[in-house]
Amino acid sequence: MGNISNEERELRxxxxxxxxxxxxAGVDVEDASGVAPWRQQITVxxxxxxxxxxxxxxxxxxxxxxxxxxxxxxxxxxxxxxFVFIKLWTKxxxxxxxxxxxxxxxxxxxxxxxxxxxxxASYGGGFGSYLLGLNRKTYERVGGTSTPxxxxxxxEPGIGWMTGFLFVTYFVGLTTLIPFRKMMIIDAxxxxxxxxxxxxxxxxxxxPKGNVMAKKQVKGFMRFFSFSLxxxxxxxxxxxxxHCGFAQFPTFGLKPWRNTFYFDFSMxxxxxxxxxxxxxxxxLLFGAVVSWGIMWPLIRVLKGNWFPESLPESSMKSLNxxxxxxxxxxxxxxxxxNFIKVIYFSALNFQACVKKGxxxxxSVTYDNQDQNQNQTPDDxxxxxFFIKESVPTWLACAGYVVLTVISINVIxxxxxxxxxxxxxxxxxxxxxxxxxNAYGTGLTxxxxxxxxxxxxxxxxxxxxxxxxxxxxxLVACGIIKSLASTSSDLMQDMKTGHLTLTSPRSMLVAQAxxxxxxxxxxxxxxxxxxxxxxxxxxxxxxxxPYVIIYRNMAILGVEGFSALPNHCLKFCYGFFAFxxxxxxxxxxNPKNIGKWVPLPMAMAVPFxxxxxxxxxxxxxxxxVFVWSKMKCKEAALMVPAVASGLICGDGIWVLPxxxxxxxxxxxxxxxxxxxxx
Numbered sequence: 170m171g172n173i174s175n176e177e178r179e180l181r182x183x184x185x186x187x188x189x190x191x192x193x194a195g196v197d198v199e200d201a202s203g204v205a206p207w208r209q210q211i212t213v214x215x216x217x218x219x220x221x222x223x224x225x226x227x228x229x230x231x232x233x234x235x236x237x238x239x240x241x242x243x244x245x246x247x248x249x250x251x252f253v254f255i256k257l258w259t260k261x262x263x264x265x266x267x268x269x270x271x272x273x274x275x276x277x278x279x280x281x282x283x284x285x286x287x288x289x290a291s292y293g294g295g296f297g298s299y300l301l302g303l304n305r306k307t308y309e310r311v312g313g314t315s316t317p318x319x320x321x322x323x324x325e326p327g328i329g330w331m332t333g334f335l336f337v338t339y340f341v342g343l344t345t346l347i348p349f350r351k352m353m354i355i356d357a358x359x360x361x362x363x364x365x366x367x368x369x370x371x372x373x374x375x376x377p378k379g380n381v382m383a384k385k386q387v388k389g390f391m392r393f394f395s396f397s398l399x400x401x402x403x404x405x406x407x408x409x410x411x412h413c414g415f416a417q418f419p420t421f422g423l424k425p426w427r428n429t430f431y432f433d434f435s436m437x438x439x440x441x442x443x444x445x446x447x448x449x450x451x452x453l454l455f456g457a458v459v460s461w462g463i464m465w466p467l468i469r470v471l472k473g474n475w476f477p478e479s480l481p482e483s484s485m486k487s488l489n490x491x492x493x494x495x496x497x498x499x500x501x502x503x504x505x506x507n508f509i510k511v512i513y514f515s516a517l518n519f520q521a522c523v524k525k526g527x528x529x530x531x532s533v534t535y536d537n538q539d540q541n542q543n544q545t546p547d548d549x550x551x552x553x554f555f556i557k558e559s560v561p562t563w564l565a566c567a568g569y570v571v572l573t574v575i576s577i578n579v580i581x582x583x584x585x586x587x588x589x590x591x592x593x594x595x596x597x598x599x600x601x602x603x604x605x606n607a608y609g610t611g612l613t614x615x616x617x618x619x620x621x622x623x624x625x626x627x628x629x630x631x632x633x634x635x636x637x638x639x640x641x642x643l644v645a646c647g648i649i650k651s652l653a654s655t656s657s658d659l660m661q662d663m664k665t666g667h668l669t670l671t672s673p674r675s676m677l678v679a680q681a682x683x684x685x686x687x688x689x690x691x692x693x694x695x696x697x698x699x700x701x702x703x704x705x706x707x708x709x710x711x712x713x714p715y716v717i718i719y720r721n722m723a724i725l726g727v728e729g730f731s732a733l734p735n736h737c738l739k740f741c742y743g744f745f746a747f748x749x750x751x752x753x754x755x756x757x758n759p760k761n762i763g764k765w766v767p768l769p770m771a772m773a774v775p776f777x778x779x780x781x782x783x784x785x786x787x788x789x790x791x792x793v794f795v796w797s798k799m800k801c802k803e804a805a806l807m808v809p810a811v812a813s814g815l816i817c818g819d820g821i822w823v824l825p826x827x828x829x830x831x832x833x834x835x836x837x838x839x840x841x842x843x844x845x846x
Contacts (some may be wrong), residue, residue: 207558207672210275211679218254219280219679220686222247223287227687229820230288231694232437234297235704235711237774237782242444244285244367246813251280252374253387274375278671279679281367282662286683290691293618293654294335297713299626299643301326302720306705311720312486322639326699328692330583335688337576338648341596342655343680344572345603347565353660354667355552359611361664368668386810393811397436397818404434405826410839416710419842420784426842428461429779438782440815442789443808448764449771450786456772457780465492475735489707490734493721496776498741500718502748503769504623510756512605551667558672569600580644586637587644591629595648602649603656610657611664618657622650623722630726638727643719655684701827707777714777744769 226243233240255272262269294300301307303324324330346353353359373382408414416433419426442450468491472478480487573596581589602621610616623646630642659680666676703709705716730738748769755763775783789812796804 204275204554204670204672205273207675207678210273210279210672210675211682212270212276212279214255214258215251215276215280216283216682218251218258219283219287219683222250222254222280222284223683223686224690225817225821226284226288227291227690227694228697228823229437229816230291231296231691231698232711232820232823233441234292235698235713237438237778238297238713238715240292242363243288243813244281244363245370245809246816247284248277248281248367248371248374249386249390249810249813251277251284252371253390255280272375274371274669275671275675277371277374278368278666278669279675281371281665282676283679283683283686285662286658286680287687287690289654289658290335290339290684290687291694293651294331294339294688294691295647295650296331296691296695298619298715298719299622299647299650300331300334301705301713301716302643302723303640304705307716307720310705310707311717311724324584324640326695328696331692331695332688333579334583334647335651335691336685337572337579338651339655339684339688340681341569341572341576341599342603342652343659343677343684344565344569345600345652346607346656346660347560347677348562349604349607350660350663350673351556351559353607353611354663355555359608359660359664361611361661364661364664365668367661368665371665371669382806386807389807390810390814390817393814394818397440397815398822399818400434400436401819401822401826405822405829406836407838407840409836410841413839413841414836415840417841423842423844428466429781430457430461430784431781432784432788433781435782435785436815436819438785439789439792440812440819442786443793443812443815445786445789447790447794449768450783450790452767452769452771453775453783454780454787455767457775457783459772460492460495460776461780464495486734489717491737491740492777493717494725494733494737495740495744496714496773497718497722497725498744499748499769499773499776501623502745503752503773504619506749506752508621508624510752551670554670555667555673558674560673560677576648580648584640584644586633586640588641591632591641591645592648595625595645595652599649599652603653606653607657607660611660616654616657618650618654621653622646625649626719626722627726630723633727635727639720639723642723642726646719697824697827701830712778714774718777 226247230240230243252272255276259269259272295302304326305323308323354361404415408416416435417426418431418434420432421430425431465488468475468488469482472488476487476490482488576596577589577592580592581587606616606618606621625648626642626646628642629645630638632638633641659677662676662680663673665671666673698704698711702711704711705713707717725733733741751766751769755766757763793804793808796808
């Protein structure tokens with residue numbers, strides 16, 4: 170027994186506590202009588218912690234947004250960090266003989282809600298898609314004529330107008346679905362998998378078992394956070410030129426390296442791959458092989474036949490055009506299929522709930538199997554508390570009307586190309602689209618806000634015409650996407666609050682605080698990247714792939730198929746059909762075939778970005794697979810903490826590296842690789 174390691178001893182302690190929990194499983198533990206009033210659930214230390222975590226994750230998410238456009242679900246790691254920071258806070262005060270108020274799961278939930286709302290603006294605010302797609306560089310990269318003084322199709326990034334646009338679009342989404350929260354959470358019993366998992370996790374933290382688990386996770390997080398930060402610092406010294414450093418290491422040889430197949434030693438992508446499912450990571454790799462391994466080398470050979478030799482590869486009438494429009498076809502095929510599927514099954518499920526009241530439990534999947542479950546005393550306690558702490562409907566309606574009037578007046582001032590009646594139509598549709606998105610997210614955990622935004626993009630781009638269509642389409646996409654996404658995020662958090670007996674009133678206030686901070690922080694973080702790095706450059710580190718994709722979607726809405734390069738339309742038809750067919754195949758046999766069918770939305774990203782980050786993320790999946798085979802219980806406990814540490818360490822390095830770049834401090838060494846002649 171004396172040879173047992175500390176890790177094994179800690180795992181055995183957790184197992185013993187789990188046995189105690191199982192023995193007590195028949196005892197109902199929920200008691201709303203001891204829950205603090207909603208105003209006391211929002212604490213000063215909780216808000217400070219939320220802001221700190223929100224700032225850190227805003228930088229991390231912005232980096233992911235401007236490199237690959239893929240951002241994993243970070244709710245679990247934020248709930249963990251919130252628990253860790255407050256525990257450290259109380260321990261420091263305890264050593265100083267200062268009595269602090271007990272840390273409750275309600276406060277933990279408020280911290281998680283506020284921090285997630287803060288960083289959401291960095292991801293969903295359009296900095297890597299529709300807003301950045303308005304700038305002059307993107308306009309020229311997609312083939313626009315650089316005529317001095319021609320600004321009708323462009324709008325340069327600015328902290329002022331970006332902050333104002335976020336405020337008038339994001340806050341409206343907080344008010345749209347408040348009247349429907351009881352129907353979605355209690356009556357329809359929508360599972361909201363992310364919100365449910367976060368609620369269960371927070372409940373687990375505030376038990377003896379959860380406390381022991383959290384300590385072990387903190388050790389893992391800090392260990393890999395330090396490693397990732399030091400590794401990023403070490404790599405910086407070797408990046409003193411173009412295509413230099415470990416990020417350009419020709420892992421599989423120089424020829425695959427030229428086609429972007431290499432491991433770039435990015436701890437951010439490895440950590441992201443550990444969080445994302447194996448299906449997402451393998452879909453990325455499959456898309457990379459199809460595009461950079463097969464299609465682009467073959468199309469490049471046809472230069473001079475399919476497109477003029479004089480055109481650079483970055484031209485939209487050259488190879489880059491095939492990359493962009495084929496990826497758009499995959500995205501649209503996948504988005505349209507899932508859009509129709511979610512609407513159809515949501516309508517069926519909603520109709521069943523209306524007919525049978527509380528007797529039908531919403532299905533988590535699309536197999537339409539009802540899961541009739543009896544209400545436990547715990548469920549009844551949570552439901553009663555959730556209803557008692559309701560937000561007045563009149564307040565939500567009044568807030569929606571006031572914010573809508575403000576938006577109708579402000580948005581046309583920011584974007585003269587967007588007529589006021591376009592905004593009116595968008596805000597009339599917003600509650601319907603927000604409800605559909607939140608209901609579909611509750612069933613499937615798929616936030617379809619961008620697909621709703623794409624519908625608005627094509628419609629208003631066509632209505633706006635050649636003069637105003639591109640800007641109008643991109644802005645309309647942003648309005649609808651922001652409203653639908655915020656509504657869905659609020660319902661996810663309401664599900665978490667329902668499980669942790671957190672007042673919906675305090676949740677709404679926390680969401681509003683986080684959203685307000687995020688609307689200010691996100692543009693500032695974006696400008697750190699924008700002025701320190703070459704954001705949007707297809708050959709640089711911060712490619713922002715969705716920027717060109719969204720700009721070309723708007724152009725496609727205005728000009729039609731004439732915007733496509735030669736023979737590209739045939740490829741688009743083929744990949745659009747492929748996206749629909751693989752989705753049908755997955756839904757036809759989800760258990761046996763579906764888990765191996767690639768995801769078209771994930772496949773589309775490496776078509777534009779390259780294969781290197783897909784290799785990194787597959788390495789993350791490989792680490793999880795090997796770890797799970799060797800030590801299953803330890804892996805299940807530690808993977809989220811280790812992945813978060815890798816992501817945070819590499820993400821934090823962005824700030825000092827941006828400061829060094831701002832002051833023109835260059836790395837001293839360039840490590841590059843050339844063929845032996």
